[in-house]
Amino acid sequence: MSASTHGHGTVLKHHFDNLEQQHSAERLGMWFFLVTEVLFFSGMFVAYTVYRNWYPGEFAFASSHLIWWIAAINTGLLITSSLTMTLAIRSAQLGDKAGLIRRLLLTFALGGGFMGFKALEYTTDYHERFVPGEVFRTEYARPLAELTADDARRKYEGRPVLTAQEVKDYQFKGGQEHWSQDLATRNYGKTPGAEGTVSPERVQLFLMFYYIMTGIHGVHIIVGLGCILWLVCEAWRGAIPREAYSKVEVISLYWHLVDMIWLFLMPLLYLIGTRGGH
Amino acid sequence: MAHDPHHNPGDPPTLHDVDTVSSVVTVYAVVLALAVANILLASADLKAMALPVQLGIASVQACLVAWYWMHMRRGDTAVTLSAFTTLFFMFIFFVLVLADVLTRWRAAI
Amino acid sequence: MSIVIGDTPRTAPPPPEPETPRRSYLNETSGFWSWALTVDHKRIGILYLVSITFFFLVGGIAAGLVRANLLTPNGAILTEDQYNKAFTAHGVVMLFLFLIPSIPAVFGNFLVPLMIGAKDLAFPKLNLASWYVYMIGAAFMVWGLLSGGIDTGWTLYPPYSSRFSHSSVAPGVFGVFITGFSSIMTGLNIMVTVHKMRAPGMTWGRLPLFIWAMYATSFIQLLGTPVVAITLLLLLVERLAGVGIFDPSIGGDPVLYQHLFWFYSHPAVYIMIVPGMGVVSEVLTCFSRKNIFGYKAVAWSSVGIAVVGFLVWAHHMFVAGISYYSALLFSFLTMLVAVPSAIKVFNWVATLYRGSITFQAPMMFTLAFLVLFTVGGVTGMFLATMGTDIHLHDTYFVVAHFHFVMVGGMVLAYLAGIHFWWPKMTGRMYSDFWSKTSATVIFVGFFFTFVPQFVLGYHGMPRRYPNYPEEFQVYNVLSTAGASILGVGYLMPAVYLTLSLFFGPKASANPWSATGLEWQVPSPPTVFNFEYLPITVCGPYEYAIGVDQMGRGLPEPPGAGDDNPAAKVGPTGPIGARPKETEVVG
Numbered sequence: 001m002s003a004s005t006h007g008h009g010t011v012l013k014h015h016f017d018n019l020e021q022q023h024s025a026e027r028l029g030m031w032f033f034l035v036t037e038v039l040f041f042s043g044m045f046v047a048y049t050v051y052r053n054w055y056p057g058e059f060a061f062a063s064s065h066l067i068w069w070i071a072a073i074n075t076g077l078l079i080t081s082s083l084t085m086t087l088a089i090r091s092a093q094l095g096d097k098a099g100l101i102r103r104l105l106l107t108f109a110l111g112g113g114f115m116g117f118k119a120l121e122y123t124t125d126y127h128e129r130f131v132p133g134e135v136f137r138t139e140y141a142r143p144l145a146e147l148t149a150d151d152a153r154r155k156y157e158g159r160p161v162l163t164a165q166e167v168k169d170y171q172f173k174g175g176q177e178h179w180s181q182d183l184a185t186r187n188y189g190k191t192p193g194a195e196g197t198v199s200p201e202r203v204q205l206f207l208m209f210y211y212i213m214t215g216i217h218g219v220h221i222i223v224g225l226g227c228i229l230w231l232v233c234e235a236w237r238g239a240i241p242r243e244a245y246s247k248v249e250v251i252s253l254y255w256h257l258v259d260m261i262w263l264f265l266m267p268l269l270y271l272i273g274t275r276g277g278h
Numbered sequence: 279m280a281h282d283p284h285h286n287p288g289d290p291p292t293l294h295d296v297d298t299v300s301s302v303v304t305v306y307a308v309v310l311a312l313a314v315a316n317i318l319l320a321s322a323d324l325k326a327m328a329l330p331v332q333l334g335i336a337s338v339q340a341c342l343v344a345w346y347w348m349h350m351r352r353g354d355t356a357v358t359l360s361a362f363t364t365l366f367f368m369f370i371f372f373v374l375v376l377a378d379v380l381t382r383w384r385a386a387i
Numbered sequence: 388m389s390i391v392i393g394d395t396p397r398t399a400p401p402p403p404e405p406e407t408p409r410r411s412y413l414n415e416t417s418g419f420w421s422w423a424l425t426v427d428h429k430r431i432g433i434l435y436l437v438s439i440t441f442f443f444l445v446g447g448i449a450a451g452l453v454r455a456n457l458l459t460p461n462g463a464i465l466t467e468d469q470y471n472k473a474f475t476a477h478g479v480v481m482l483f484l485f486l487i488p489s490i491p492a493v494f495g496n497f498l499v500p501l502m503i504g505a506k507d508l509a510f511p512k513l514n515l516a517s518w519y520v521y522m523i524g525a526a527f528m529v530w531g532l533l534s535g536g537i538d539t540g541w542t543l544y545p546p547y548s549s550r551f552s553h554s555s556v557a558p559g560v561f562g563v564f565i566t567g568f569s570s571i572m573t574g575l576n577i578m579v580t581v582h583k584m585r586a587p588g589m590t591w592g593r594l595p596l597f598i599w600a601m602y603a604t605s606f607i608q609l610l611g612t613p614v615v616a617i618t619l620l621l622l623l624v625e626r627l628a629g630v631g632i633f634d635p636s637i638g639g640d641p642v643l644y645q646h647l648f649w650f651y652s653h654p655a656v657y658i659m660i661v662p663g664m665g666v667v668s669e670v671l672t673c674f675s676r677k678n679i680f681g682y683k684a685v686a687w688s689s690v691g692i693a694v695v696g697f698l699v700w701a702h703h704m705f706v707a708g709i710s711y712y713s714a715l716l717f718s719f720l721t722m723l724v725a726v727p728s729a730i731k732v733f734n735w736v737a738t739l740y741r742g743s744i745t746f747q748a749p750m751m752f753t754l755a756f757l758v759l760f761t762v763g764g765v766t767g768m769f770l771a772t773m774g775t776d777i778h779l780h781d782t783y784f785v786v787a788h789f790h791f792v793m794v795g796g797m798v799l800a801y802l803a804g805i806h807f808w809w810p811k812m813t814g815r816m817y818s819d820f821w822s823k824t825s826a827t828v829i830f831v832g833f834f835f836t837f838v839p840q841f842v843l844g845y846h847g848m849p850r851r852y853p854n855y856p857e858e859f860q861v862y863n864v865l866s867t868a869g870a871s872i873l874g875v876g877y878l879m880p881a882v883y884l885t886l887s888l889f890f891g892p893k894a895s896a897n898p899w900s901a902t903g904l905e906w907q908v909p910s911p912p913t914v915f916n917f918e919y920l921p922i923t924v925c926g927p928y929e930y931a932i933g934v935d936q937m938g939r940g941l942p943e944p945p946g947a948g949d950d951n952p953a954a955k956v957g958p959t960g961p962i963g964a965r966p967k968e969t970e971v972v973g
Contacts, residue, residue, distance in 0.1 A: 014915075015507035016584075024354065025509045025583040031357050032575045035364045036613040042368050043617035043647050047632055049372060050379045050643055058638075068317075075313050083306040086297065086347045093296045132637070133630045201637040208632050212624060249349075256348050260340045263313070267332035271320040274328075356582050367610050367697060375646050378701065378713035 011243045023246040030250045034257045037220075041261055044216075048209050048268065051202075058202035060273030061186075065130065065179040066210065070121045071270040074114050075262065081110035082259045085228075085252045092235075092245035100235050100248070107255070108228045111221055118218055128177045132204035132211075140200050143176040143184035164189065210269055217265060220258045227251045295352075305346045309339045401942040402907070402935075411814065411911040426511035427914055432497030433812070434518050435488060440881075442484035442525065449477035451874065454836075454867040460860055462853045470853040471538035472554065478541030479559060480532075483566050484525055486793060487655060489801050490662030491573050491608070492521070495601045497812060499577055501905035501912065502595050504586025504921040509579040517572035520565060527562030531555040540851060542648065545633045545641050549625040556626055564619045567612045570658070574608030577601050586904075588923035593936070595903050595927040596685055600665025603689035607654045607661070607696065615651035618644065642708050649700035657696040659793060660760075661689055663800030664731055667753050670803050671735055672928040673901040674750035675742025676944060679928050681734040688727035695724045705776050714773055721771035728764055732757065747899075747945055748822030752803035755830045759795025763788055766841065781851075784844025787837045795833055802829070802880065809884060810894030814911040817887035821879060829876035835869025900944035902928055902935045 016022040052059045088103035125131065129139035147170065151162050162170070167188050172181045187197050231251055234240050240247055316335045324331060344350050350357060412429045422430060452473040456465045465473060496514060500507055508514050531537055537559045539548040548556050581594070581602050622644070625631020633644045672679050679685060701709055701717040735757060744750070766788040769775045779785060810816050839862035848855050855863065897906040904921050905912075924938040933941050 015505065015509075015511065021583055025579050027349075028354065028356050028360075028582055029510060029513075029575060029579045031360050032578055032609055033571075035360050036571050036575075036609055038364050038368065039610055040613035040617050042371055043614045043621075043650075046371055046375050047621075047643055047647065050375065050640070051632070051638070053376075053379065055638060068320075072317050075317075076310065079306065079310050079313060082309075082343065082347060083302065086302045087299065090297050090299070090302070133628065199638065204630065205632060205637045205639060208624075208630065208637075212621070212632075216620075253348055256343050260343055263339050264333070264336045267316055267320075267336060271317070271328075271332060274321065274323050364610075370697060371614070371650060374698065374701070374713070374717075375643075375650075377716060378646070378709040379643075381710040381712045382708075383710070 011241065019243055023249075026246050026250050027253070030253045034253060037254075037257055037261075041213075041216075044209070044213050045264075045268075048213070051205060051209070052268075052272070055199070055202045055205065058198055059206050061183070061198045062203045062206035062210070063270060063272035065182070066270050067121050067124060068270045070117050071266050074117050075266055077110045077114045077117070078259050078262050081107045081114070082252075082256050084110065085255050088231075089245060089248050089252055092240055092248040093242060095242040097235060097238070097240070100240065101232055104228055104232045104235065104248075108225055108232070111225050111228070111255075115218065115221055115225070118214070128179065130177065130179055130207065132207040136200070136204050136207070139177055139180045140183055142174060143172055143181045144188065146172060146174045146176070147184055147188045162189065213265055213269065217258070217261060220261075224251070224255050224258055227254065297346075301346065305342050309342055312339050401940040410913065411909065412914045413814070413911050415914045424515070426507070426515050428496050428500055428508045428511065428514055429812070429912060431514050431518055432493050432495075435492040435496065435521070438518070438522065438525070439485050439489055439493065442480055443877075446477055446481035446485055447874065447877065449473050449480060450870065453477055454870040456853065457855075457863045458867050460855055460857050465853070467853045468538060469536075471540075471851070472536030474851055475537045475540055476532055479528060479537065479563065482541060482655070482659075483563050484521075484528065486659040486797060487570055488521060488566075488573070489659075489797070490666065490804060491577065491601060491604055491658070492517070492569075494597075494666070494804050494808065495573065495577050495604075495662065498808065498905055499580055499598060499601055500584070501908065501916055502598055502903055503581065503584065503589050504904050504917065504923065505580060505584040506915050506917070508576045509584060510576050513572050514576055517569045517576070520572065521569035524562045524564070524566030524569060527558050527565060529562075531557075531559030531562060534558065542652075543619075543622060544648075545622060545625060545631075545644050546635065549622055549631060549633065557623060560619050560623050560626075564616055564623070567616045567619075570608050571612050574605035574612075578605040578609065586921050586923060589904075589936075590923075592682075593923055593926050594686075596668035596679060596682070596689075597662075597665035599686040599689045600661050600668070603693040604658050604661045604665075606690075606693045607658050610697065611651040611654040611658070614647060615655075618647040618651070621647075642704065645704050645707055646701065649703045650697075653700040653703065654693075654696045656789070656793070657692055659797050660800075661692055663756065663797045663804075664689065666800045666804040666807070667735060667756055669901075669903070670749045670753040670807050671738050672930060673807075673899050674747065674753070675739050675744045676930045677738055677742040677928070678926070678931055679734065680737035680740075681730075682926065682928075684730050685734050688730045691727035691730075692724065695720070695727065699724050702771055702776070705773055706780050718771060718773040718776075722768070725764060725768060725771070732761055732764075745945060746823070747806075747819065748817075748826050749803045749807035749899075751823055751826035752799045752806065752829075755826065755833075756796055756799045756803065759791055759799065759833065763791025763793075763795055766791065779844060781849055782844035783840040783848045783850055786850050787840035787844055790837050790840070795837070799829070799833075802826075805880070805884070807899065808905075809887070810898050811905060811910050811912070813888060814894055814909075815887045815891035816894045816898060817891055818883050821883040825876055825879035825883070828879065829873060832869050832872030832874070832876045836866050836873050837869070839863070839865045839869075895942070897935075897942055898945065900941045902930060902941065904936050907935060907937060907939075 011022075012019055013022060016025065084103045084106040088100055088107060091097075091099035091103055129135050147162070147167070150170075155161055167185055170185055176184075183198055183200060183203065187200070190197050192199065228251060231240070231248060234247065312335050316332055319331060319335075320328070344361065350361065412427055422434070425431060425434075452465065453470070456463050456470055456473070462470060496508065499505075532555075534555045536554055537543075537548075537552075537556055538554040539552050539556060543556070543560060548560075581598060585594075621632060625633060630637065631639065633639045633641050635641065668679055668685060699717060699721040701713060702721045705714050705718070746754075766784070770779060770785060770788060806817070806822055843855075843859055843862045843866075844850075846859070848859050894910045896909050898910070899906070904923070907921065908916060908918075921937055923936045925934060925936060927936055929935075930941075935941055
């Protein structure tokens with residue numbers, strides 16, 4: 001990477017003939033890298049498509065219990081960060097160092113905000129025990145146990161067992177999470193796999209997709225934030241004169257792709273089925 | 279790449295390579311509006327149309343971002359080719375996997 | 388310059404031998420750090436050469452263990468568990484640490500800038516990073532091997548690999564995941580370089596076919612490798628977290644893993660073979676002193692293989708539980724992919740026709756490639772046909788098929804490339820006698836190793852089994868004997884090539900009298916490749932007219948001075964009027 005502020009003689013690398021060739025190569029290189037990123041995420045999107053096709057009910061159920069308003073805020077943050085990033089290229093092209101740094105820092109802040117809300121989201125999900133595996137199974141067992149105990153008591157007292165409508169309207173008292181109460185009321189009294197049940201195992205399958213896809217996307221955001229910070233440092237020490245604007249453009253291409261992936265991810269994870277609220 | 283006779287390859291970017299603020303912000307407004315629409319439409323009971331609508335909105339957003347913000351409209355052939363090639367192979371991936379998955383015999387679950 | 392085409396091949400005089408400078412890329416700077424932190428594409432090519440040779444040895448030892456164990460019907464030297472680990476190690480190391488990087492990382496890195504007239508690849512630091520990423524991935528794989536090995540087979544199918552195997556799956560899988568990034572970086576670098584850094588006059592239609600092959604390979608690397616990356620990541624998550632998307636107990640589908648895995652792993656075999664095909668085009672034209680027959684067909688067939696190769700992956704899954712209808716579809720698509728490969732073979736054979744062929748080592752390896760690759764490819768048709776595949780799947784027929792194309796094809800092409808470009812890379816020439824001998828030994832050893840395996844597979848011996856019925860023993864012993872000969876054959880170049888570094892005669896810039904731009908610079912080249920900007924004026928194989936790509940004459944071809952009156956040749960071929968195909972491309 002070029003290290004000096006003096007003229008385009010040091011911006012031009014020795015193996016290129018001219019700046020246009022260099023910028024063109026750098027842009028194309030980043031585009032090719034974006035191709036690999038898209039194919040990387042495609043694997044997960046294909047797998048998601050298969051399972052959503054097989055288990056639409058479970059996917060809709062699980063999706064309805066994700067925190068959609070955080071996803072909505074994050075979508076706004078990310079789109080805005082893409083705006084500021086694009087404007088940052090303009091600043092670099094015009095040689096406006098202060099504007100460049102300002103816009104890069106704005107982008108960083110918005111992207112950081114995204115990660116902040118994501119952290120909030122993940123911790124909330126964890127506190128709600130909406131995590132696949134043993135945690136999920138234990139939490140799901142709690143409302144089931146309460147329902148079973150209540151039903152058994154009714155039988156013992158000679159009252160009729162819970163009807164389907166009563167199960168639907170049941171008021172839980174044990175402090176279980178909303179999703180597990182919802183799942184228990186849908187499944188109680190029915191044989192597993194019957195009409196109207198929601199398989200808890202397949203809900204966990206959806207959750208694997210949720211955590212892995214948003215997690216990998218989050219890693220890409222973090223890497224992007226690192227690159228933006230690097231750009232801020234480079235701009236600060238004057239290593240982004242007008243001729244070197246393509247450094248900013250190259251990172252912005254990556255940032256836009258991460259944004260685009262989120263634009264597809266968000267409806268596929270959070271907006272399955274008609275939204276009734278969390 | 280446009281071959282402007284007055285534009286030497288070694289020069290810094292000329293003004294026609296620089297995005298105007300208004301073009302960037304207009305795209306922003308449209309993309310953001312589409313995102314809001316996408317979220318609001320989730321409350322409408324679209325049933326089977328919901329997924330195509332959501333993916334359609336996301337695709338329009340992606341096209342706008344790619345064409346304007348990622349400068350695809352500048353017209354480097356290699357860039358355009360790589361974008362369409364990616365889409366083509368993604369399409370192949372989806373179609374051929376689904377060709378198996380959707381045509382398997384399955385007992386009632 | 389003037390190019391005269393007439394009855395008697397008489398052209399511009401050969402260019403004066405470029406003065407061999409005292410400083411080449413090898414000795415311009417010295418010391419550990421000048422190599423460890425080099426950004427010179429040629430040095431990086433040499434770094435890769437050393438690494439992959441080492442891992443070829445490791446994979447070869449694993450192969451030796453497998454073949455030795457198969458000497459007796461019940462396992463001669465290994466327990467069943469150890470046997471699983473041996474064949475897995477052989478597969479994983481040979482594929483990911485040797486075959487996939489081999490030609491792209493060694494010759495691609497070294498030659499692409501030279502062949503197109505550039506000073507370096509587009510991203511020299513990325514190039515160096517790719518080698519370090521490769522070594523880090525290799526280190527994880529070695530950790531996996533040393534901590535007990537993996538016993539799942541190189542295909543790592545869940546749920547065994549994710550849930551039930553007690554072997555070192557995690558470090559091994561993580562290692563493969565990391566080396567994938569090295570592959571992507573190399574491919575990306577080469578593609579951008581070919582797009583943006585060709586010297587004046589080097590149009591797409593004048594590119595050497597090796598460059599077309601490298602471009603097609605890089606295309607596959609870019610599109611396919613990320614998919615195996617995500618697949619392996621998902622496998623790792625499932626193994627480490629205990630729950631994952633391929634887990635049937637939560638509704639997952641192990642066959643989905645196979646789809647994701649083979650979506651890369653089938654194109655991966657084209658990553659392995661297409662560079663070899665590029666080498667073949669270079670060597671064949673040079674040693675038959677003839678232009679390639681059908682340049683456009685060969686160039687486009689490289690691209691064709693790259694594209695169609697992505698459409699066929701489920702032929703590895705015909706008996707895995709995919710739907711009957713999709714199996715039919717994939718069977719049909721698989722037959723299509725044979726077409727571009729066949730086009731190449733026909734064009735190569737047509738190139739040989741009426742050429743003046745000499746049989747130096749590169750040519751011997753290349754001719755062996757033609758034969759063995761064709762056999763391997765044709766046996767692929769048995770496997771593409773769904774009906775016969777049901778009988779042959781997971782038998783030694785498959786093993787023989789892919790070893791024919793990968794060893795008989797790819798490894799031989801790699802050796803051809805080593806022998807062809809050795810003088811350019813090192814500035815030394817090796818022993819003509821020993822190189823020809825090793826080519827012969829390798830061919831004979833190969834034949835005895837893998838032909839019996841076709842018979843075994845046809846008669847139903849399953850692959851990956853440590854034991855077999857008594858009546859198969861004779862074929863297994865024959866195969867192991869062949870493998871020993873093959874091993875000797877591989878060791879020979881290691882010896883004479885190393886010796887050539889110290890005792891071999893110094894090589895001229897263009898010892899084979901070839902036409903490419905890489906032969907116009909000294910052997911070995913200087914750090915910045917070209918002292919002047921090379922301007923290309925014609926296609927890459929103008930042997931008949933006797934000009935190199937810059938329009939200058941060629942030196943005397945090898946074998947021109949042989950004391951054989953029947954082979955009287957002039958500077959560029961047999962003397963006397965001979966109508967020949969000439970095609971000045973571009």
